[in-house]
Amino acid sequence: MPTDAEQPRPRVLPPTIRDVARAAGVSVGTASKALNDRGRLRPETRERVRAEAERLEFRPNDLIKSLLRGRTFTVGLITTDYFGRFNMPVIAGIEDALGSAEILVFLCNVRDDAERERKVISALLAKKVDGIIVMGRSVDPRPPINVGQSGPPVVYAFSRVPDPAALCLLPDDAQGARLATEHLLRSGHRHLAHITGPTDREAVASRWTGMSAVLLEHRIELPSSRVLYGAWTEGWGYEAVGQLLEQEETIDAILCGSDIIARGVLDGLRERGRAIPNDVAVVGFDNWEIIATQTRPPLTTVDMNLHDLGCVAAERLLAMVEGAQDSGIVHLPCSLVVRESCGSR
Amino acid sequence: MPTDAEQPRPRVLPPTIRDVARAAGVSVGTASKALNDRGRLRPETRERVRAEAERLEFRPNDLIKSLLRGRTFTVGLITTDYFGRFNMPVIAGIEDALGSAEILVFLCNVRDDAERERKVISALLAKKVDGIIVMGRSVDPRPPINVGQSGPPVVYAFSRVPDPAALCLLPDDAQGARLATEHLLRSGHRHLAHITGPTDREAVASRWTGMSAVLLEHRIELPSSRVLYGAWTEGWGYEAVGQLLEQEETIDAILCGSDIIARGVLDGLRERGRAIPNDVAVVGFDNWEIIATQTRPPLTTVDMNLHDLGCVAAERLLAMVEGAQDSGIVHLPCSLVVRESCGSR
Numbered sequence: 001m002p003t004d005a006e007q008p009r010p011r012v013l014p015p016t017i018r019d020v021a022r023a024a025g026v027s028v029g030t031a032s033k034a035l036n037d038r039g040r041l042r043p044e045t046r047e048r049v050r051a052e053a054e055r056l057e058f059r060p061n062d063l064i065k066s067l068l069r070g071r072t073f074t075v076g077l078i079t080t081d082y083f084g085r086f087n088m089p090v091i092a093g094i095e096d097a098l099g100s101a102e103i104l105v106f107l108c109n110v111r112d113d114a115e116r117e118r119k120v121i122s123a124l125l126a127k128k129v130d131g132i133i134v135m136g137r138s139v140d141p142r143p144p145i146n147v148g149q150s151g152p153p154v155v156y157a158f159s160r161v162p163d164p165a166a167l168c169l170l171p172d173d174a175q176g177a178r179l180a181t182e183h184l185l186r187s188g189h190r191h192l193a194h195i196t197g198p199t200d201r202e203a204v205a206s207r208w209t210g211m212s213a214v215l216l217e218h219r220i221e222l223p224s225s226r227v228l229y230g231a232w233t234e235g236w237g238y239e240a241v242g243q244l245l246e247q248e249e250t251i252d253a254i255l256c257g258s259d260i261i262a263r264g265v266l267d268g269l270r271e272r273g274r275a276i277p278n279d280v281a282v283v284g285f286d287n288w289e290i291i292a293t294q295t296r297p298p299l300t301t302v303d304m305n306l307h308d309l310g311c312v313a314a315e316r317l318l319a320m321v322e323g324a325q326d327s328g329i330v331h332l333p334c335s336l337v338v339r340e341s342c343g344s345r
Numbered sequence: 346m347p348t349d350a351e352q353p354r355p356r357v358l359p360p361t362i363r364d365v366a367r368a369a370g371v372s373v374g375t376a377s378k379a380l381n382d383r384g385r386l387r388p389e390t391r392e393r394v395r396a397e398a399e400r401l402e403f404r405p406n407d408l409i410k411s412l413l414r415g416r417t418f419t420v421g422l423i424t425t426d427y428f429g430r431f432n433m434p435v436i437a438g439i440e441d442a443l444g445s446a447e448i449l450v451f452l453c454n455v456r457d458d459a460e461r462e463r464k465v466i467s468a469l470l471a472k473k474v475d476g477i478i479v480m481g482r483s484v485d486p487r488p489p490i491n492v493g494q495s496g497p498p499v500v501y502a503f504s505r506v507p508d509p510a511a512l513c514l515l516p517d518d519a520q521g522a523r524l525a526t527e528h529l530l531r532s533g534h535r536h537l538a539h540i541t542g543p544t545d546r547e548a549v550a551s552r553w554t555g556m557s558a559v560l561l562e563h564r565i566e567l568p569s570s571r572v573l574y575g576a577w578t579e580g581w582g583y584e585a586v587g588q589l590l591e592q593e594e595t596i597d598a599i600l601c602g603s604d605i606i607a608r609g610v611l612d613g614l615r616e617r618g619r620a621i622p623n624d625v626a627v628v629g630f631d632n633w634e635i636i637a638t639q640t641r642p643p644l645t646t647v648d649m650n651l652h653d654l655g656c657v658a659a660e661r662l663l664a665m666v667e668g669a670q671d672s673g674i675v676h677l678p679c680s681l682v683v684r685e686s687c688g689s690r
Contacts, residue, residue: 013495015495057494059467061412061471062471062473063472072408074451085430099453102464104451104453104468104472105451105453106451107440107451107452109437116444120444122404123447123449124449125404126405126407127408127449128408150358150360260635290605294578294579
């Protein structure tokens with residue numbers, strides 16, 4: 001048992017199993033049997049030991065159990081940026097799945113600092129975590145982490161590494177954009193535009209791939225002048241819709257690369273007197289509810305189901321801890337949340 | 346040492362100190378001395394042991410160290426809601442302060458579920474965490490957690506409990522509102538209004554206390570018809586500013602209870618043709634940058650310095666782990682971030 005010998009704080013020493021045994025008037029061996037539900041004991045003895053353990057607030061020590069079992073029932077969660085709105089739901093999903101398996105999560109934010117990442121991994125390995133989940137800032141490739149030959153299994157969630165042996169879970173951006181585009185076409189729109197993020201991001205490319213595939217299937221043209229790349233900001237959405245409407249009078253629907261961009265697009269449309277969705281329908285991407293439910297009108301948008309992605313990451317990690325082999329890039333489906341900015345008509 | 350006996354996954358067994366000793370051609374005792382920097386050894390022996398440990402990827406086992414030292418260098422962080430934008434910076438501050446002390450954080454979201462909270466606390470105590478930080482959804486009182494007589498020290502961050510023995514760290518909402526009101530007066534405004542959140546929240550009451558104290562000091566009246574309570578939403582800000590301007594033509598400045606509310610207020614003012622800040626100045630509360638930097642014009646707002654609050658929480662917890670006694674409600678200062686919605690004039 002740990003002792004408080006090094007802790008000058010004057011607090012009550014935690015009771016040991018000896019204290020419980022003494023209080024119940026039994027041997028330490030009997031107390032241990034009673035508390036661990038082993039051996040043959042009279043029910044009243046077992047009951048008396050448990051009552052004394054409860055009264056004394058005796059807490060079994062997981063550290064000893066971990067040493068004996070070779071598992072700590074802990075998992076390390078490494079995030080590579082500040083906890084943004086994308087990480088939050090993934091973390092909640094991981095926690096939900098691990099919590100129901102009674103596993104605790106070490107949260108470690110390494111902030112794109114390679115030295116900090118190295119230290120954190122070393123600390124997690126020293127704590128003998130059963131597995132590690134690595135989350136990225138985005139779906140763009142990052143280097144794999146190095147846990148050594150005998151390290152625990154690793155899963156990359158909302159993050160991709162260029163290592164075929166790694167398991168990487170990503171939202172299916174192309175499928176999400178397909179859903180959104182099909183919804184726009186089903187709602188009767190034919191003159192589409194796309195206002196999106198930076199050209200060098202994988203999510204931007206994947207979303208455009210999904211959108212253009214649907215347009216091709218329906219033989220609908222979308223000239224490159226109607227695909228506008230820029231920053232992931234509201235300001236860019238507002239500016240881009242101005243540029244777009246100057247050149248393209250006939251636009252009747254805009255798929256935006258994010259809800260933040262859509263927010264600027266909606267403001268720009270309204271200030272130019274365009275009714276939404278009757279003149280121009282708008283669809284976002286993210287279903288960031290604090291934005292999407294508060295725009296005027298509320299925003300139809302793609303949900304990446306990041307909570308589910310977190311759950312799946314945790315479940316597949318646990319399977320690997322139990323011995324399963326798993327690898328590859330797995331895309332998990334997005335869904336569409338329909339609100340007033342593009343309903344059905 | 347843990348064994349992989351219960352783990353069917355075919356991975357390499359982690360090397361033990363025996364493997365290191367054998368590879369270096371020394372006894373286990375000598376290897377231990379070399380790796381722990383104890384005892385008297387020839388420098389070349391120490392060096393050889395370390396080189397072999399490195400080559401074999403030997404990782405010392407913190408669990409054993411923790412048992413021997415009575416400290417685990419882990420801290421539990423209990424949050425009582427989904428990771429909102431308020432929790433994020435506090436968590437980052439806690440992590441920064443603990444990370445530099447080489448302590449890892451167990452993240453546990455109990456979501457206002459008492460049974461889940463009880464289980465999480467029990468798990469944290471079994472893991473023998475050195476301390477616990479509890480974060481609230483808001484500054485409104487919550488029941489204290491029960492860690493028993495011999496439990497580790499607890500700090501409440503951005504959260505308050507009705508227990509005089511507890512240490513609770515909160516942003517100084519009243520002082521933040523004072524800063525904002527003084528800035529509005531310094532900028533020449535005299536006809537102020539306040540559009541804020543629900544009447545039953547402590548933060549709402551404290552902010553109004555700070556604002557009204559400054560107005561009283563300057564003998565400026567603010568009739569109750571110009572203090573509007575409602576939801577923490579953009580929609581409420583938009584609606585409230587409409588109500589306000591119908592009755593009160595002379596308003597020249599609005600202090601908002603949150604940035605989200607301010608966002609709706611700015612939209613409402615612009616649609617009614619009021620220039621910001623020349624006709625009406627607006628100040629928010631939160632400095633939520635994704636909102637505050639993107640409004641038109643960008644928003645002057647109060648920053649609760651939540652990252653600093655997280656650092657202080659972690660530092661005071663560590664002092665308590667070392668034996669310090671600490672209790673009471675501590676208010677930490679807010680600061681004002683000046684942007685275009687209310688500059689100096």
